[in-house]
Amino acid sequence: MKLHRQQDSGQNQIQLYDDAGFVIQGRRHGGGILVTAHSLESPWGPATAAELVAEDFAGIAALAPEVVVVGTGQRQHLLLPALGDLRRLGLALEIMDTGAACRTYNVLLAEDRRVVAALLHPSAR
Template sequence: MPADKPHRAPLHDGFVPGRHAIDAYGGGGFRFADMSHVGSLLALPSGVHAWKGVTTPRDLTLDAFAPVLEEASEIELLLVGVGADLVHLQESVLWGLREAGLRVEVMQTGAAARTYTILLGENRRVAAALLAVG
């Protein structure tokens, strides 16, 4: 599933409505819905959003998850792809997400993208917050 290099076409205004499987990842971005995006992504019930300003695990603050929290009532499970290496979320971030009623699983971006696509295919109430990997 890793992509050599995604095309450089940006999301339309940073947003594509609807739920879309992640077809490929790598090269600093993702492919989905017959388009590509360079940078990190939020795959939410409302659609796929560019995750602006989030490029490293250091950027994974509770404020960065604000768009996720806005849709928390429609999400059963949040998959957080933290990059090529597994790192833990800060406890305050993890608890903030859980207090919103979210079940949170943290994993490498590749695993998160694959798991998201599988669960989406099962019509589960899943969302993904994915850091881009090189």
């Protein structure tokens, strides 16, 4: 789904997500991604939400985010093995399907919030 035209803000807005992955600043990323306003890790994460572990989120706490938006693929998966470990780190987590996570990330980014999006591929199960 195309979200909106990229404005030259210098920030990593998600322009598009579909079965081929994500487009950020005009570049296609075919796997999962870990994205902030000014950094991008691609590829990131396992193939499925059930495979997510605390180590996949290593380093996020050091970014001092206000919120971490986790996109779990085609569907929202609330019973993630790493969830308890992440909450113990004091991270504010919002877990949703990847499409909703992309939209939420862009809204929070536009509000100048310190947001990190940990997004599995949009077609992940």
